[in-house]
Each structure stands twice: as structure tokens, then as C-alpha cells.
Amino acid sequence: MIYEPYISLSREALLRVIAEQMSEKRFRHVLGVERVALELADRYACDPVKASLAALLHDYAKEQPDSVFLDLIDRYQLNPTLKTWGNNVWHGLVGRYLITEQFGLTDEEILTAIARHTVGASDMTLLDKVIYVADYIEPGRDFPGVETARQLAAEDLDKAVAYETARTIEHLTYKGLPIYPQTLETYNAYVRYL
Ligand code: GDP
Ligand code: FE
Ligand code: FE
Numbered sequence: 001m002i003y004e005p006y007i008s009l010s011r012e013a014l015l016r017v018i019a020e021q022m023s024e025k026r027f028r029h030v031l032g033v034e035r036v037a038l039e040l041a042d043r044y045a046c047d048p049v050k051a052s053l054a055a056l057l058h059d060y061a062k063e064q065p066d067s068v069f070l071d072l073i074d075r076y077q078l079n080p081t082l083k084t085w086g087n088n089v090w091h092g093l094v095g096r097y098l099i100t101e102q103f104g105l106t107d108e109e110i111l112t113a114i115a116r117h118t119v120g121a122s123d124m125t126l127l128d129k130v131i132y133v134a135d136y137i138e139p140g141r142d143f144p145g146v147e148t149a150r151q152l153a154a155e156d157l158d159k160a161v162a163y164e165t166a167r168t169i170e171h172l173t174y175k176g177l178p179i180y181p182q183t184l185e186t187y188n189a190y191v192r193y194l
Pocket of ligand 1: 118168
């Protein structure tokens with residue numbers, strides 16, 4: 001895979017930098033997300049180079065300390081209420097700025113897919129959906145409902161987005177965790193596909 005013009009690293013060099021930033025387990029997850037993202041890109045006619053890069057970088061910031069995200073929120077003058085959330089919400093929405101700084105990646109489509117991979121959006125692009133769904137169904141995932149999500153992903157990407165979002169909200173409410181408003185917006189926009 002050739003990553004020019006989006007980033008100037010070879011695939012080999014990129015994988016090395018990504019692997020250095022995370023546990024072996026998370027790196028395997030990232031490779032699994034890439035594999036599924038490429039399958040979905042093929043199935044739904046999405047750009048495979050963008051799918052590969054967004055998948056490989058989607059959790060790049062996940063193991064950064066909170067201080068890194070709080071600093072990025074300040075420097076990029078993001079909504080200060082973001083600070084009341086945590087790593088789960090930050091690693092995509094704020095992590096995209098770290099990725100631009102570290103890789104010189106400025107492609108808005110790739111960065112948006114990375115930003116939205118956890119919480120989705122009411123108006124997701126094809127690439128956003130591919131990454132959002134691939135993250136949920138990659139082969140290393142094992143939880144009740146993942147098989148249904150895999151079947152839906154093979155059938156209809158919007159149904160898979162709707163199913164994943166509904167299950168995520170169910171899980172968060174069951175655990176008594178706060179739901180980021182954008183996650184609810186995703187649910188409302190896709191609930192008709194359930
Ligand atoms: P991962 O990074 O590959 O583990 O997957 P995600 O980025 O999709 O999700 C990371 C974590 O964020 C998971 O535990 C999700 O359940 C959680 N999560 C997803 N949406 C929300 C939300 O709206 N609010 C909160 N608090 N957590 C969320
Ligand atoms: Fe993630
Ligand atoms: Fe992930």
C-alpha cells in the first residue's frame with residue numbers, strides 16, 4: 001500500500017511507529033480493524049488507501065496520558081466542556097490533532113473518520129461508517145451481539161451503524177456511564193435502520 005500523498009512514511013515505517021505507541025494486544029486490534037475496513041471498503045466501494053490509514057491510526061492516541069488531551073484541547077481551542085469527558089471520548093475526537101502533529105496528516109476525510117470512530121455522527125461519510133463498524137466487528141472482538149453486527153455489516157452498512165450504536169448506548173446505560181451527546185445524535189440519526 002502506498003500512503004503518499006497522505007503521509008510520507010512507508011507502510012513498514014508507519015506500522016513500527018504505531019506499534020511503539022501501544023500494547024501488543026491493541027496493535028493486533030488495529031491490524032484486525034484494518035483488515036475488516038479493507039473488506040468493507042471493497043464491499044461498499046470506499047477508497048482502500050484512506051480506509052487502511054484511518055484504520056491503522058484510529059486508536060493511535062488511546063494510550064496517551066490525560067495531560068496530552070487536555071493540552072490539545074487548550075491549544076486547538078476545542079470546546080472546553082470536552083475536558084469533563086475522558087479517554088474513551090478523547091482518543092478519537094482529540095486524538096486526530098495529535099495524528100496531524102505527529103504524521104503531518106491533513107486529509108480531512110481520514111481525520112474525520114478517526115475523530116468519529118467512537119461516537120459516530122448524525123451525518124457519517126462512507127469512510128466514517130467503514131471505520132466505525134470495522135472497529136466494532138474486527139475478528140478479535142468477542143461479545144454478545146458481535147455476530148449479529150458482522151452479519152448486518154455484510155448486508156447494509158447503515159443497519160450495522162444503527163445496531164452498533166444501540167448496543168453501545170445499552171451497554172453504557174447498563175454500566176451507569178455518561179453518554180456523549182454526539183453518540184445520542186448518531187443513535188437518533190440511524191435508529192430508523194434498526
Ligand atoms: P476501542 O478504542 O477500540 O476500544 O473502541 P471505541 O473507540 O469504539 O470505544 C472505546 C470505549 O468508549 C468503549 O468502552 C465504548 O463503550 C466507550 N464509548 C463509546 N461511546 C461512548 C460515549 O458516548 N460515552 C462514553 N462515556 N463512552 C463511550
Ligand atoms: Fe477507539
Ligand atoms: Fe479501536
